[in-house]
Amino acid sequence: MSRNELPNDLLDLDSDEFRRRGRDVMEWITNYLESTRDYPVLSRSQPGDLSEALPPSGPETPVAWEELLRDLDEKIIPAMTHWNHPRFFAYFANTGSAAGILGAALATALNSNGMLWRTSPAATELETRVTRWLAEWLGLGDMPFGIINDTASTSSLVALAAAREAVPAYDRQQGMRSVGVLRIYASEQAHSSVDKAAAILGMGLDAVRRIDTRADFSLDPAALQKAIDEDRAAGVTPVCIVATTGTTSTTSIDPVAEIAEIAQRESVWLHVDAAYGGAAAIVPRLRERFRGWETADSVVVNPHKWLFTPMCCSVLYSNRPAMLQEAFSLVPEYLRSDVGDDRGGLDAPVDYMNYGVQLGRPFRALTLWMVLSSYGRQVMSTLVDNHVCWVEELAALIDADPDFERLAPTPLSTVCFRYHPGVGPTEDGSSLSEVDGDPWADLNEQLMGAVNAEGTTFLSHTRLRGRLSLRLAVGNLRTTREDLHTAWEQVRGAAVRVS
Numbered sequence: 001m002s003r004n005e006l007p008n009d010l011l012d013l014d015s016d017e018f019r020r021r022g023r024d025v026m027e028w029i030t031n032y033l034e035s036t037r038d039y040p041v042l043s044r045s046q047p048g049d050l051s052e053a054l055p056p057s058g059p060e061t062p063v064a065w066e067e068l069l070r071d072l073d074e075k076i077i078p079a080m081t082h083w084n085h086p087r088f089f090a091y092f093a094n095t096g097s098a099a100g101i102l103g104a105a106l107a108t109a110l111n112s113n114g115m116l117w118r119t120s121p122a123a124t125e126l127e128t129r130v131t132r133w134l135a136e137w138l139g140l141g142d143m144p145f146g147i148i149n150d151t152a153s154t155s156s157l158v159a160l161a162a163a164r165e166a167v168p169a170y171d172r173q174q175g176m177r178s179v180g181v182l183r184i185y186a187s188e189q190a191h192s193s194v195d196k197a198a199a200i201l202g203m204g205l206d207a208v209r210r211i212d213t214r215a216d217f218s219l220d221p222a223a224l225q226k227a228i229d230e231d232r233a234a235g236v237t238p239v240c241i242v243a244t245t246g247t248t249s250t251t252s253i254d255p256v257a258e259i260a261e262i263a264q265r266e267s268v269w270l271h272v273d274a275a276y277g278g279a280a281a282i283v284p285r286l287r288e289r290f291r292g293w294e295t296a297d298s299v300v301v302n303p304h305k306w307l308f309t310p311m312c313c314s315v316l317y318s319n320r321p322a323m324l325q326e327a328f329s330l331v332p333e334y335l336r337s338d339v340g341d342d343r344g345g346l347d348a349p350v351d352y353m354n355y356g357v358q359l360g361r362p363f364r365a366l367t368l369w370m371v372l373s374s375y376g377r378q379v380m381s382t383l384v385d386n387h388v389c390w391v392e393e394l395a396a397l398i399d400a401d402p403d404f405e406r407l408a409p410t411p412l413s414t415v416c417f418r419y420h421p422g423v424g425p426t427e428d429g430s431s432l433s434e435v436d437g438d439p440w441a442d443l444n445e446q447l448m449g450a451v452n453a454e455g456t457t458f459l460s461h462t463r464l465r466g467r468l469s470l471r472l473a474v475g476n477l478r479t480t481r482e483d484l485h486t487a488w489e490q491v492r493g494a495a496v497r498v499s
């Protein structure tokens, strides 16, 4: 069939059909959001189930709409793990809030590409404006620059590339040949995206020096200083310190103000990974925990983790956008424009393609704008604060039960604990006892498996100083205080069953 022979309704849906299908989709989404809690939170699908249910080759001719919806319900949904489920307590939760879903739909319809200011002035200026709003809500209002990336892994990669660019000897033309051995410092609790960035940037995994943490799993500034001194004596060049405010396992918060002093004294870039925890700075009573992060060279916060914005929305802030630009700006002739920072410097409208990995850029700012505008700062702050308060309550319940033990402090909305029947309170009364070996690992794995098999709550685990720890993280908009109490009863019930 030639292009001219195609009937019009095969080119794209006509308006009536689009409306009909759109109503079906909106109805589907509304029903889904009303009943997410009725789905098994962790998919019961076995590897290969969905692949086998789908035809091995794509269809030669259009598939009927009703059949597509049926396949969605019968084949795809059973293979979903439901991140929107209110008792998704594994990893760090996220939320497809109604506002975010609508914003993302509009962004998809507009389908703009904000690589340059002129290719989408709205996308560019909205990105500048909403990242600024969020910066002010988080106490980062003096940071002059914000950019939306897909994930924190990308934001940290961009930050580390800028940090390398800031090394005086580094020459982008020659790349790593222009410098000797470079070093990045991060706590032993820092996220693996730091190592990945070091590998991608050609510094090598060995470039990341893991720094010991204190009893509360926060980076030890004295150990950091010692590591830098040793490296300098050995001719190694420090490039970047990564401080984490809300580490992945325990949500420990590194002492950013102290670390910032070291970074400044040593003239080393400071990057703050606040991918998850940064959201808590929207709560005035919690803001103090982040003290010093506003002075960092770069900070990453993911609205798609704990600020009710759908995937993928990670904001990278920087006090030194010129270094990002030096690391990433590369403008072929066909992309030259007479407006934008390629010509005008930093005061001109931003051409975001010059500050990161991507050239083509979706309209993520529209989704973030819709979410921030629909909630407003006060409501968002209350929602985040609720999560922290409820987890504080849960931590108290765990501490009061002699058969359970918390394995880390609980500064934000994540609690790490384990079951250790018959051990009772520790001699010094602390709940952070050191026990040789890990005699409770199998029992706790079985407990976690038993809870997750029920299908109504999803917990994950981590390992802390050699001990297997259960981990319950709250961050979903639809989670209620009762959900946490139910989950705790489920844990206690499963503990009895596996003992």
Ligand SMILES: Cc1ncc(COP(=O)(O)O)c(C=O)c1O
Pocket: 092, 150, 151, 152, 153, 154, 191, 193, 244, 246, 247, 248, 273, 274, 275, 276, 302, 314
């Ligand atoms: C502290 C921290 N940093 C970075 C990341 C990576 O996030 P992303 O999935 O957005 O790359 C995570 C993921 O959970 C994290 O907890």
